[in-house]
Amino acid sequence: MLFGLISFLLLCAQLSLNNAVLFERVLDLPVIDYDFIIVGGGTAGCVLASRLSEDPSFNVLLLEAGGTNAGQVKLEIPFLSFSVPSEYKWNWTTTPQEGLDGRLLSFPQGFVLGGSSSDNGMAYNRGSKGDWNRYAQMTGDPGWSWDNIQPYIARNERFTPPADGHNTSNQFDPSVHSLNGTNSVSLPGFSWPVQEVALLAAQQLGGPFSFNLDYNSGSSLGFTAHFESRRLDIDSAHIYRAGWTQFTINGANRSSSTVSYLQPALTRPNLHVLINARVSRVLPIRTLDSSKNIIGQDQSVSNLVIKTVEFSQDPDQNGTSIHLTAKKEVILSSGAIGSPQILLNSGIGDFTYLSSLSRFNSSKHEGIKPLLNLLSVGQNLSTHPFAYLPFFVNSSFPTADEIEQNSTLFNEFFQEWSDTGTGPLVLPAGSPQIGNIRFDQDVLEKELSGIDPSSAPTSPHFFFGVQNGFFPTSPPTGKYVTFYIALVSPTSRMSYLT
Numbered sequence: 207m208l209f210g211l212i213s214f215l216l217l218c219a220q221l222s223l224n225n226a227v228l229f230e231r232v233l234d235l236p237v238i239d240y241d242f243i244i245v246g247g248g249t250a251g252c253v254l255a256s257r258l259s260e261d262p263s264f265n266v267l268l269l270e271a272g273g274t275n276a277g278q279v280k281l282e283i284p285f286l287s288f289s290v291p292s293e294y295k296w297n298w299t300t301t302p303q304e305g306l307d308g309r310l311l312s313f314p315q316g317f318v319l320g321g322s323s324s325d326n327g328m329a330y331n332r333g334s335k336g337d338w339n340r341y342a343q344m345t346g347d348p349g350w351s352w353d354n355i356q357p358y359i360a361r362n363e364r365f366t367p368p369a370d371g372h373n374t375s376n377q378f379d380p381s382v383h384s385l386n387g388t389n390s391v392s393l394p395g396f397s398w399p400v401q402e403v404a405l406l407a408a409q410q411l412g413g414p415f416s417f418n419l420d421y422n423s424g425s426s427l428g429f430t431a432h433f434e435s436r437r438l439d440i441d442s443a444h445i446y447r448a449g450w451t452q453f454t455i456n457g458a459n460r461s462s463s464t465v466s467y468l469q470p471a472l473t474r475p476n477l478h479v480l481i482n483a484r485v486s487r488v489l490p491i492r493t494l495d496s497s498k499n500i501i502g503q504d505q506s507v508s509n510l511v512i513k514t515v516e517f518s519q520d521p522d523q524n525g526t527s528i529h530l531t532a533k534k535e536v537i538l539s540s541g542a543i544g545s546p547q548i549l550l551n552s553g554i555g556d557f558t559y560l561s562s563l564s565r566f567n568s569s570k571h572e573g574i575k576p577l578l579n580l581l582s583v584g585q586n587l588s589t590h591p592f593a594y595l596p597f598f599v600n601s602s603f604p605t606a607d608e609i610e611q612n613s614t615l616f617n618e619f620f621q622e623w624s625d626t627g628t629g630p631l632v633l634p635a636g637s638p639q640i641g642n643i644r645f646d647q648d649v650l651e652k653e654l655s656g657i658d659p660s661s662a663p664t665s666p667h668f669f670f671g672v673q674n675g676f677f678p679t680s681p682p683t684g685k686y687v688t689f690y691i692a693l694v695s696p697t698s699r700m701s702y703l704t
């Protein structure tokens with residue numbers, strides 16, 4: 207009883223503290239000259255807000271288009287990671303894809319604090335050594351190399367015991383992990399019988415499916431599972447442990463960038479967060495040559511200074527535009543779609559493309575004034591397309607489909623998650639095991655004229671997972687096992703410009 211009261215009081219204190227710095231309406235913001243205005247409270251924005259506000263002499267404002275993750279239990283439960291409601295999403299789709307019979311693909315991005323780290327499948331995959339070394343080579347900046355990035359990976363990562371507290375020895379390589387960073391990472395805290403079947407199959411196949419103790423060591427090829435001979439007992443859901451997929455989970459809960467970086471920083475008086483604030487443009491201050499007319503083809507980067515953001519809190523209601531100016535910097539961290547969209551709205555992009563938009567000019571919409579001719583804005587997006595193949599399985603085989611199909615069962619497990627932080631809901635809907643695999647040489651020859659799109663001969667072309675149930679969410683009946691496959695060395699590039 208006493209404990210209950212204390213935690214109630216703590217909760218009240220926490221809420222009022224949070225309310226002091228998380229604002230819903232711009233009118234409630236204190237009148238302050240912010241040093242930094244961060245546009246987008248996603249994976250990057252939450253980290254930036256947290257790191258910059260460590261210095262108490264900086265006043266930092268974070269603008270987020272979506273709402274808050276606080277108290278949104280559907281964003282917290284790992285099992286629900288692939289059924290996050292669309293109210294937390296941007297709902298983007300691609301244009302019709304020629305190679306896919308004209309289909310539109312969804313392009314999921316989180317519309318809530320934490321961005322896609324509040325909405326994704328949480329699999330923690332650093333990529334391979336070759337991937338990072340290729341970033342270093344492409345950018346000409348050795349800071350991106352695998353070796354040089356390790357201190358930052360360590361600073362980010364807090365390896366955390368799994369929800370069920372099982373012995374994780376021989377299930378990962380502790381020498382490549384950090385226990386004292388910021389964002390929690392843990393091994394699966396629950397297991398299903400299908401995993402043992404998958405492991406047995408991998409062991410029988412060998413070769414590319416060989417055991418890899420820790421796919422985050424830089425050498426990622428292989429299957430992330432270790433078959434220890436134990437009895438195959440499909441009656442019990444708690445049977446088998448092996449070195450499995452690592453997830454950005456803090457024991458039982460999602461560990462997004464807002465949970466790990468932003469929330470702990472919300473007690474700082476120099477950090478303010480405004481939600482429901484959708485930025486439309488960034489605006490320049492007068493050029494250094496004091497030209498009053500900032501429109502022009504010859505605007506050069508060196509005399510263009512952008513410190514103002516334009517946003518609205520009710521864009522669908524044609525709400526008034528609000529302008530705020532930063533003393534030091536405006537930081538655009540609005541994601542692979544949002545950042546180029548804001549830049550293009552601001553007249554920063556390919557002038558040929560921007561002038562083609564003047565066909566939309568009207569008395570109501572003045573059109574986009576070209577400001578800076580930057581050809582790469584909205585181009586060259588590289589992403590990992592994802593496909594899944596569900597198979598029927600014997601109806602006596604225990605799969606996670608049941609939990610989605612039977613609300614009584616779900617409620618029982620929800621109670622277990624909520625009371626003890628254990629049970630099947632601590633495991634993401636994604637796979638507890640992934641394999642990182644290369645195409646055979648003859649596939650490369652036939653399909654890609656022998657050109658290897660991977661970063662190195664030791665880097666994968668795709669990864670696959672074995673999911674216990676229909677993926678992403680189960681139909682009302684039937685039991686399934688799903689193979690899901692993501693291409694991690696795509697040759698196609700996406701463009702925002704149409």
Ligand SMILES: *[C@@H]1O[C@H](CO)[C@@H](O)[C@H](O)[C@H]1NC(C)=O
Nearest residue numbers: 291292293294295296297317
């Ligand atoms: C996505 O769709 C849902 C459901 O219609 C809606 O609630 C949400 O606001 C949409 N997201 C955006 C960014 O408009």
Ligand SMILES: *[C@@H]1O[C@H](CO)[C@@H](O)[C@H](O)[C@H]1NC(C)=O
Nearest residue numbers: 371372373374375376377434
């Ligand atoms: C965990 O397992 C390892 C290897 O099986 C064993 O050496 C170690 O003692 C175990 N640790 C605990 C706390 O049981």
Ligand SMILES: *[C@@H]1O[C@H](CO)[C@@H](O)[C@H](O)[C@H]1NC(C)=O
Nearest residue numbers: 360361362384385386387388
């Ligand atoms: C974490 O521990 C390592 C090794 O003891 C140390 O070098 C590092 O500074 C620590 N990092 C943090 C963020 O405390």
Ligand SMILES: *[C@@H]1O[C@H](CO)[C@@H](O)[C@H](O)[C@H]1NC(C)=O
Nearest residue numbers: 279282456457458459624627
């Ligand atoms: C996980 O979320 C639940 C429900 O919000 C909360 O009670 C619990 O403290 C959280 N656990 C951790 C480790 O954050």
Ligand SMILES: *[C@@H]1O[C@H](CO)[C@@H](O)[C@H](O)[C@H]1NC(C)=O
Nearest residue numbers: 520521522523524525570571
């Ligand atoms: C907002 O403006 C658009 C375009 O002018 C119009 O279609 C829409 O009805 C307006 N919405 C409201 C709520 O006034």
Ligand SMILES: *[C@@H]1O[C@H](CO)[C@@H](O)[C@H](O)[C@H]1NC(C)=O
Nearest residue numbers: 564565567572573574575576
């Ligand atoms: C459209 O508006 C922009 C910005 O005012 C202007 O630069 C452009 O010339 C206009 N285009 C047409 C076709 O009127």
Ligand SMILES: *[C@@H]1O[C@H](CO)[C@@H](O)[C@H](O)[C@H]1NC(C)=O
Nearest residue numbers: 344580581582583585586699
């Ligand atoms: C896209 O990337 C390729 C390869 O890095 C580069 O050659 C090309 O110039 C880029 N295109 C644009 C428009 O930036």
Ligand SMILES: *[C@@H]1O[C@H](CO)[C@@H](O)[C@H](O)[C@H]1NC(C)=O
Nearest residue numbers: 440598599600601602603604
């Ligand atoms: C399903 O599994 C049960 C139990 O192992 C077995 O008796 C039954 O024959 C299987 N059914 C099918 C259609 O394979």
Ligand SMILES: *[C@@H]1O[C@H](CO)[C@@H](O)[C@H](O)[C@H]1NC(C)=O
Nearest residue numbers: 608611612613614615616618
């Ligand atoms: C749903 O789950 C409950 C609780 O485990 C169980 O008693 C019930 O039989 C299940 N219903 C069906 C249709 O399987």
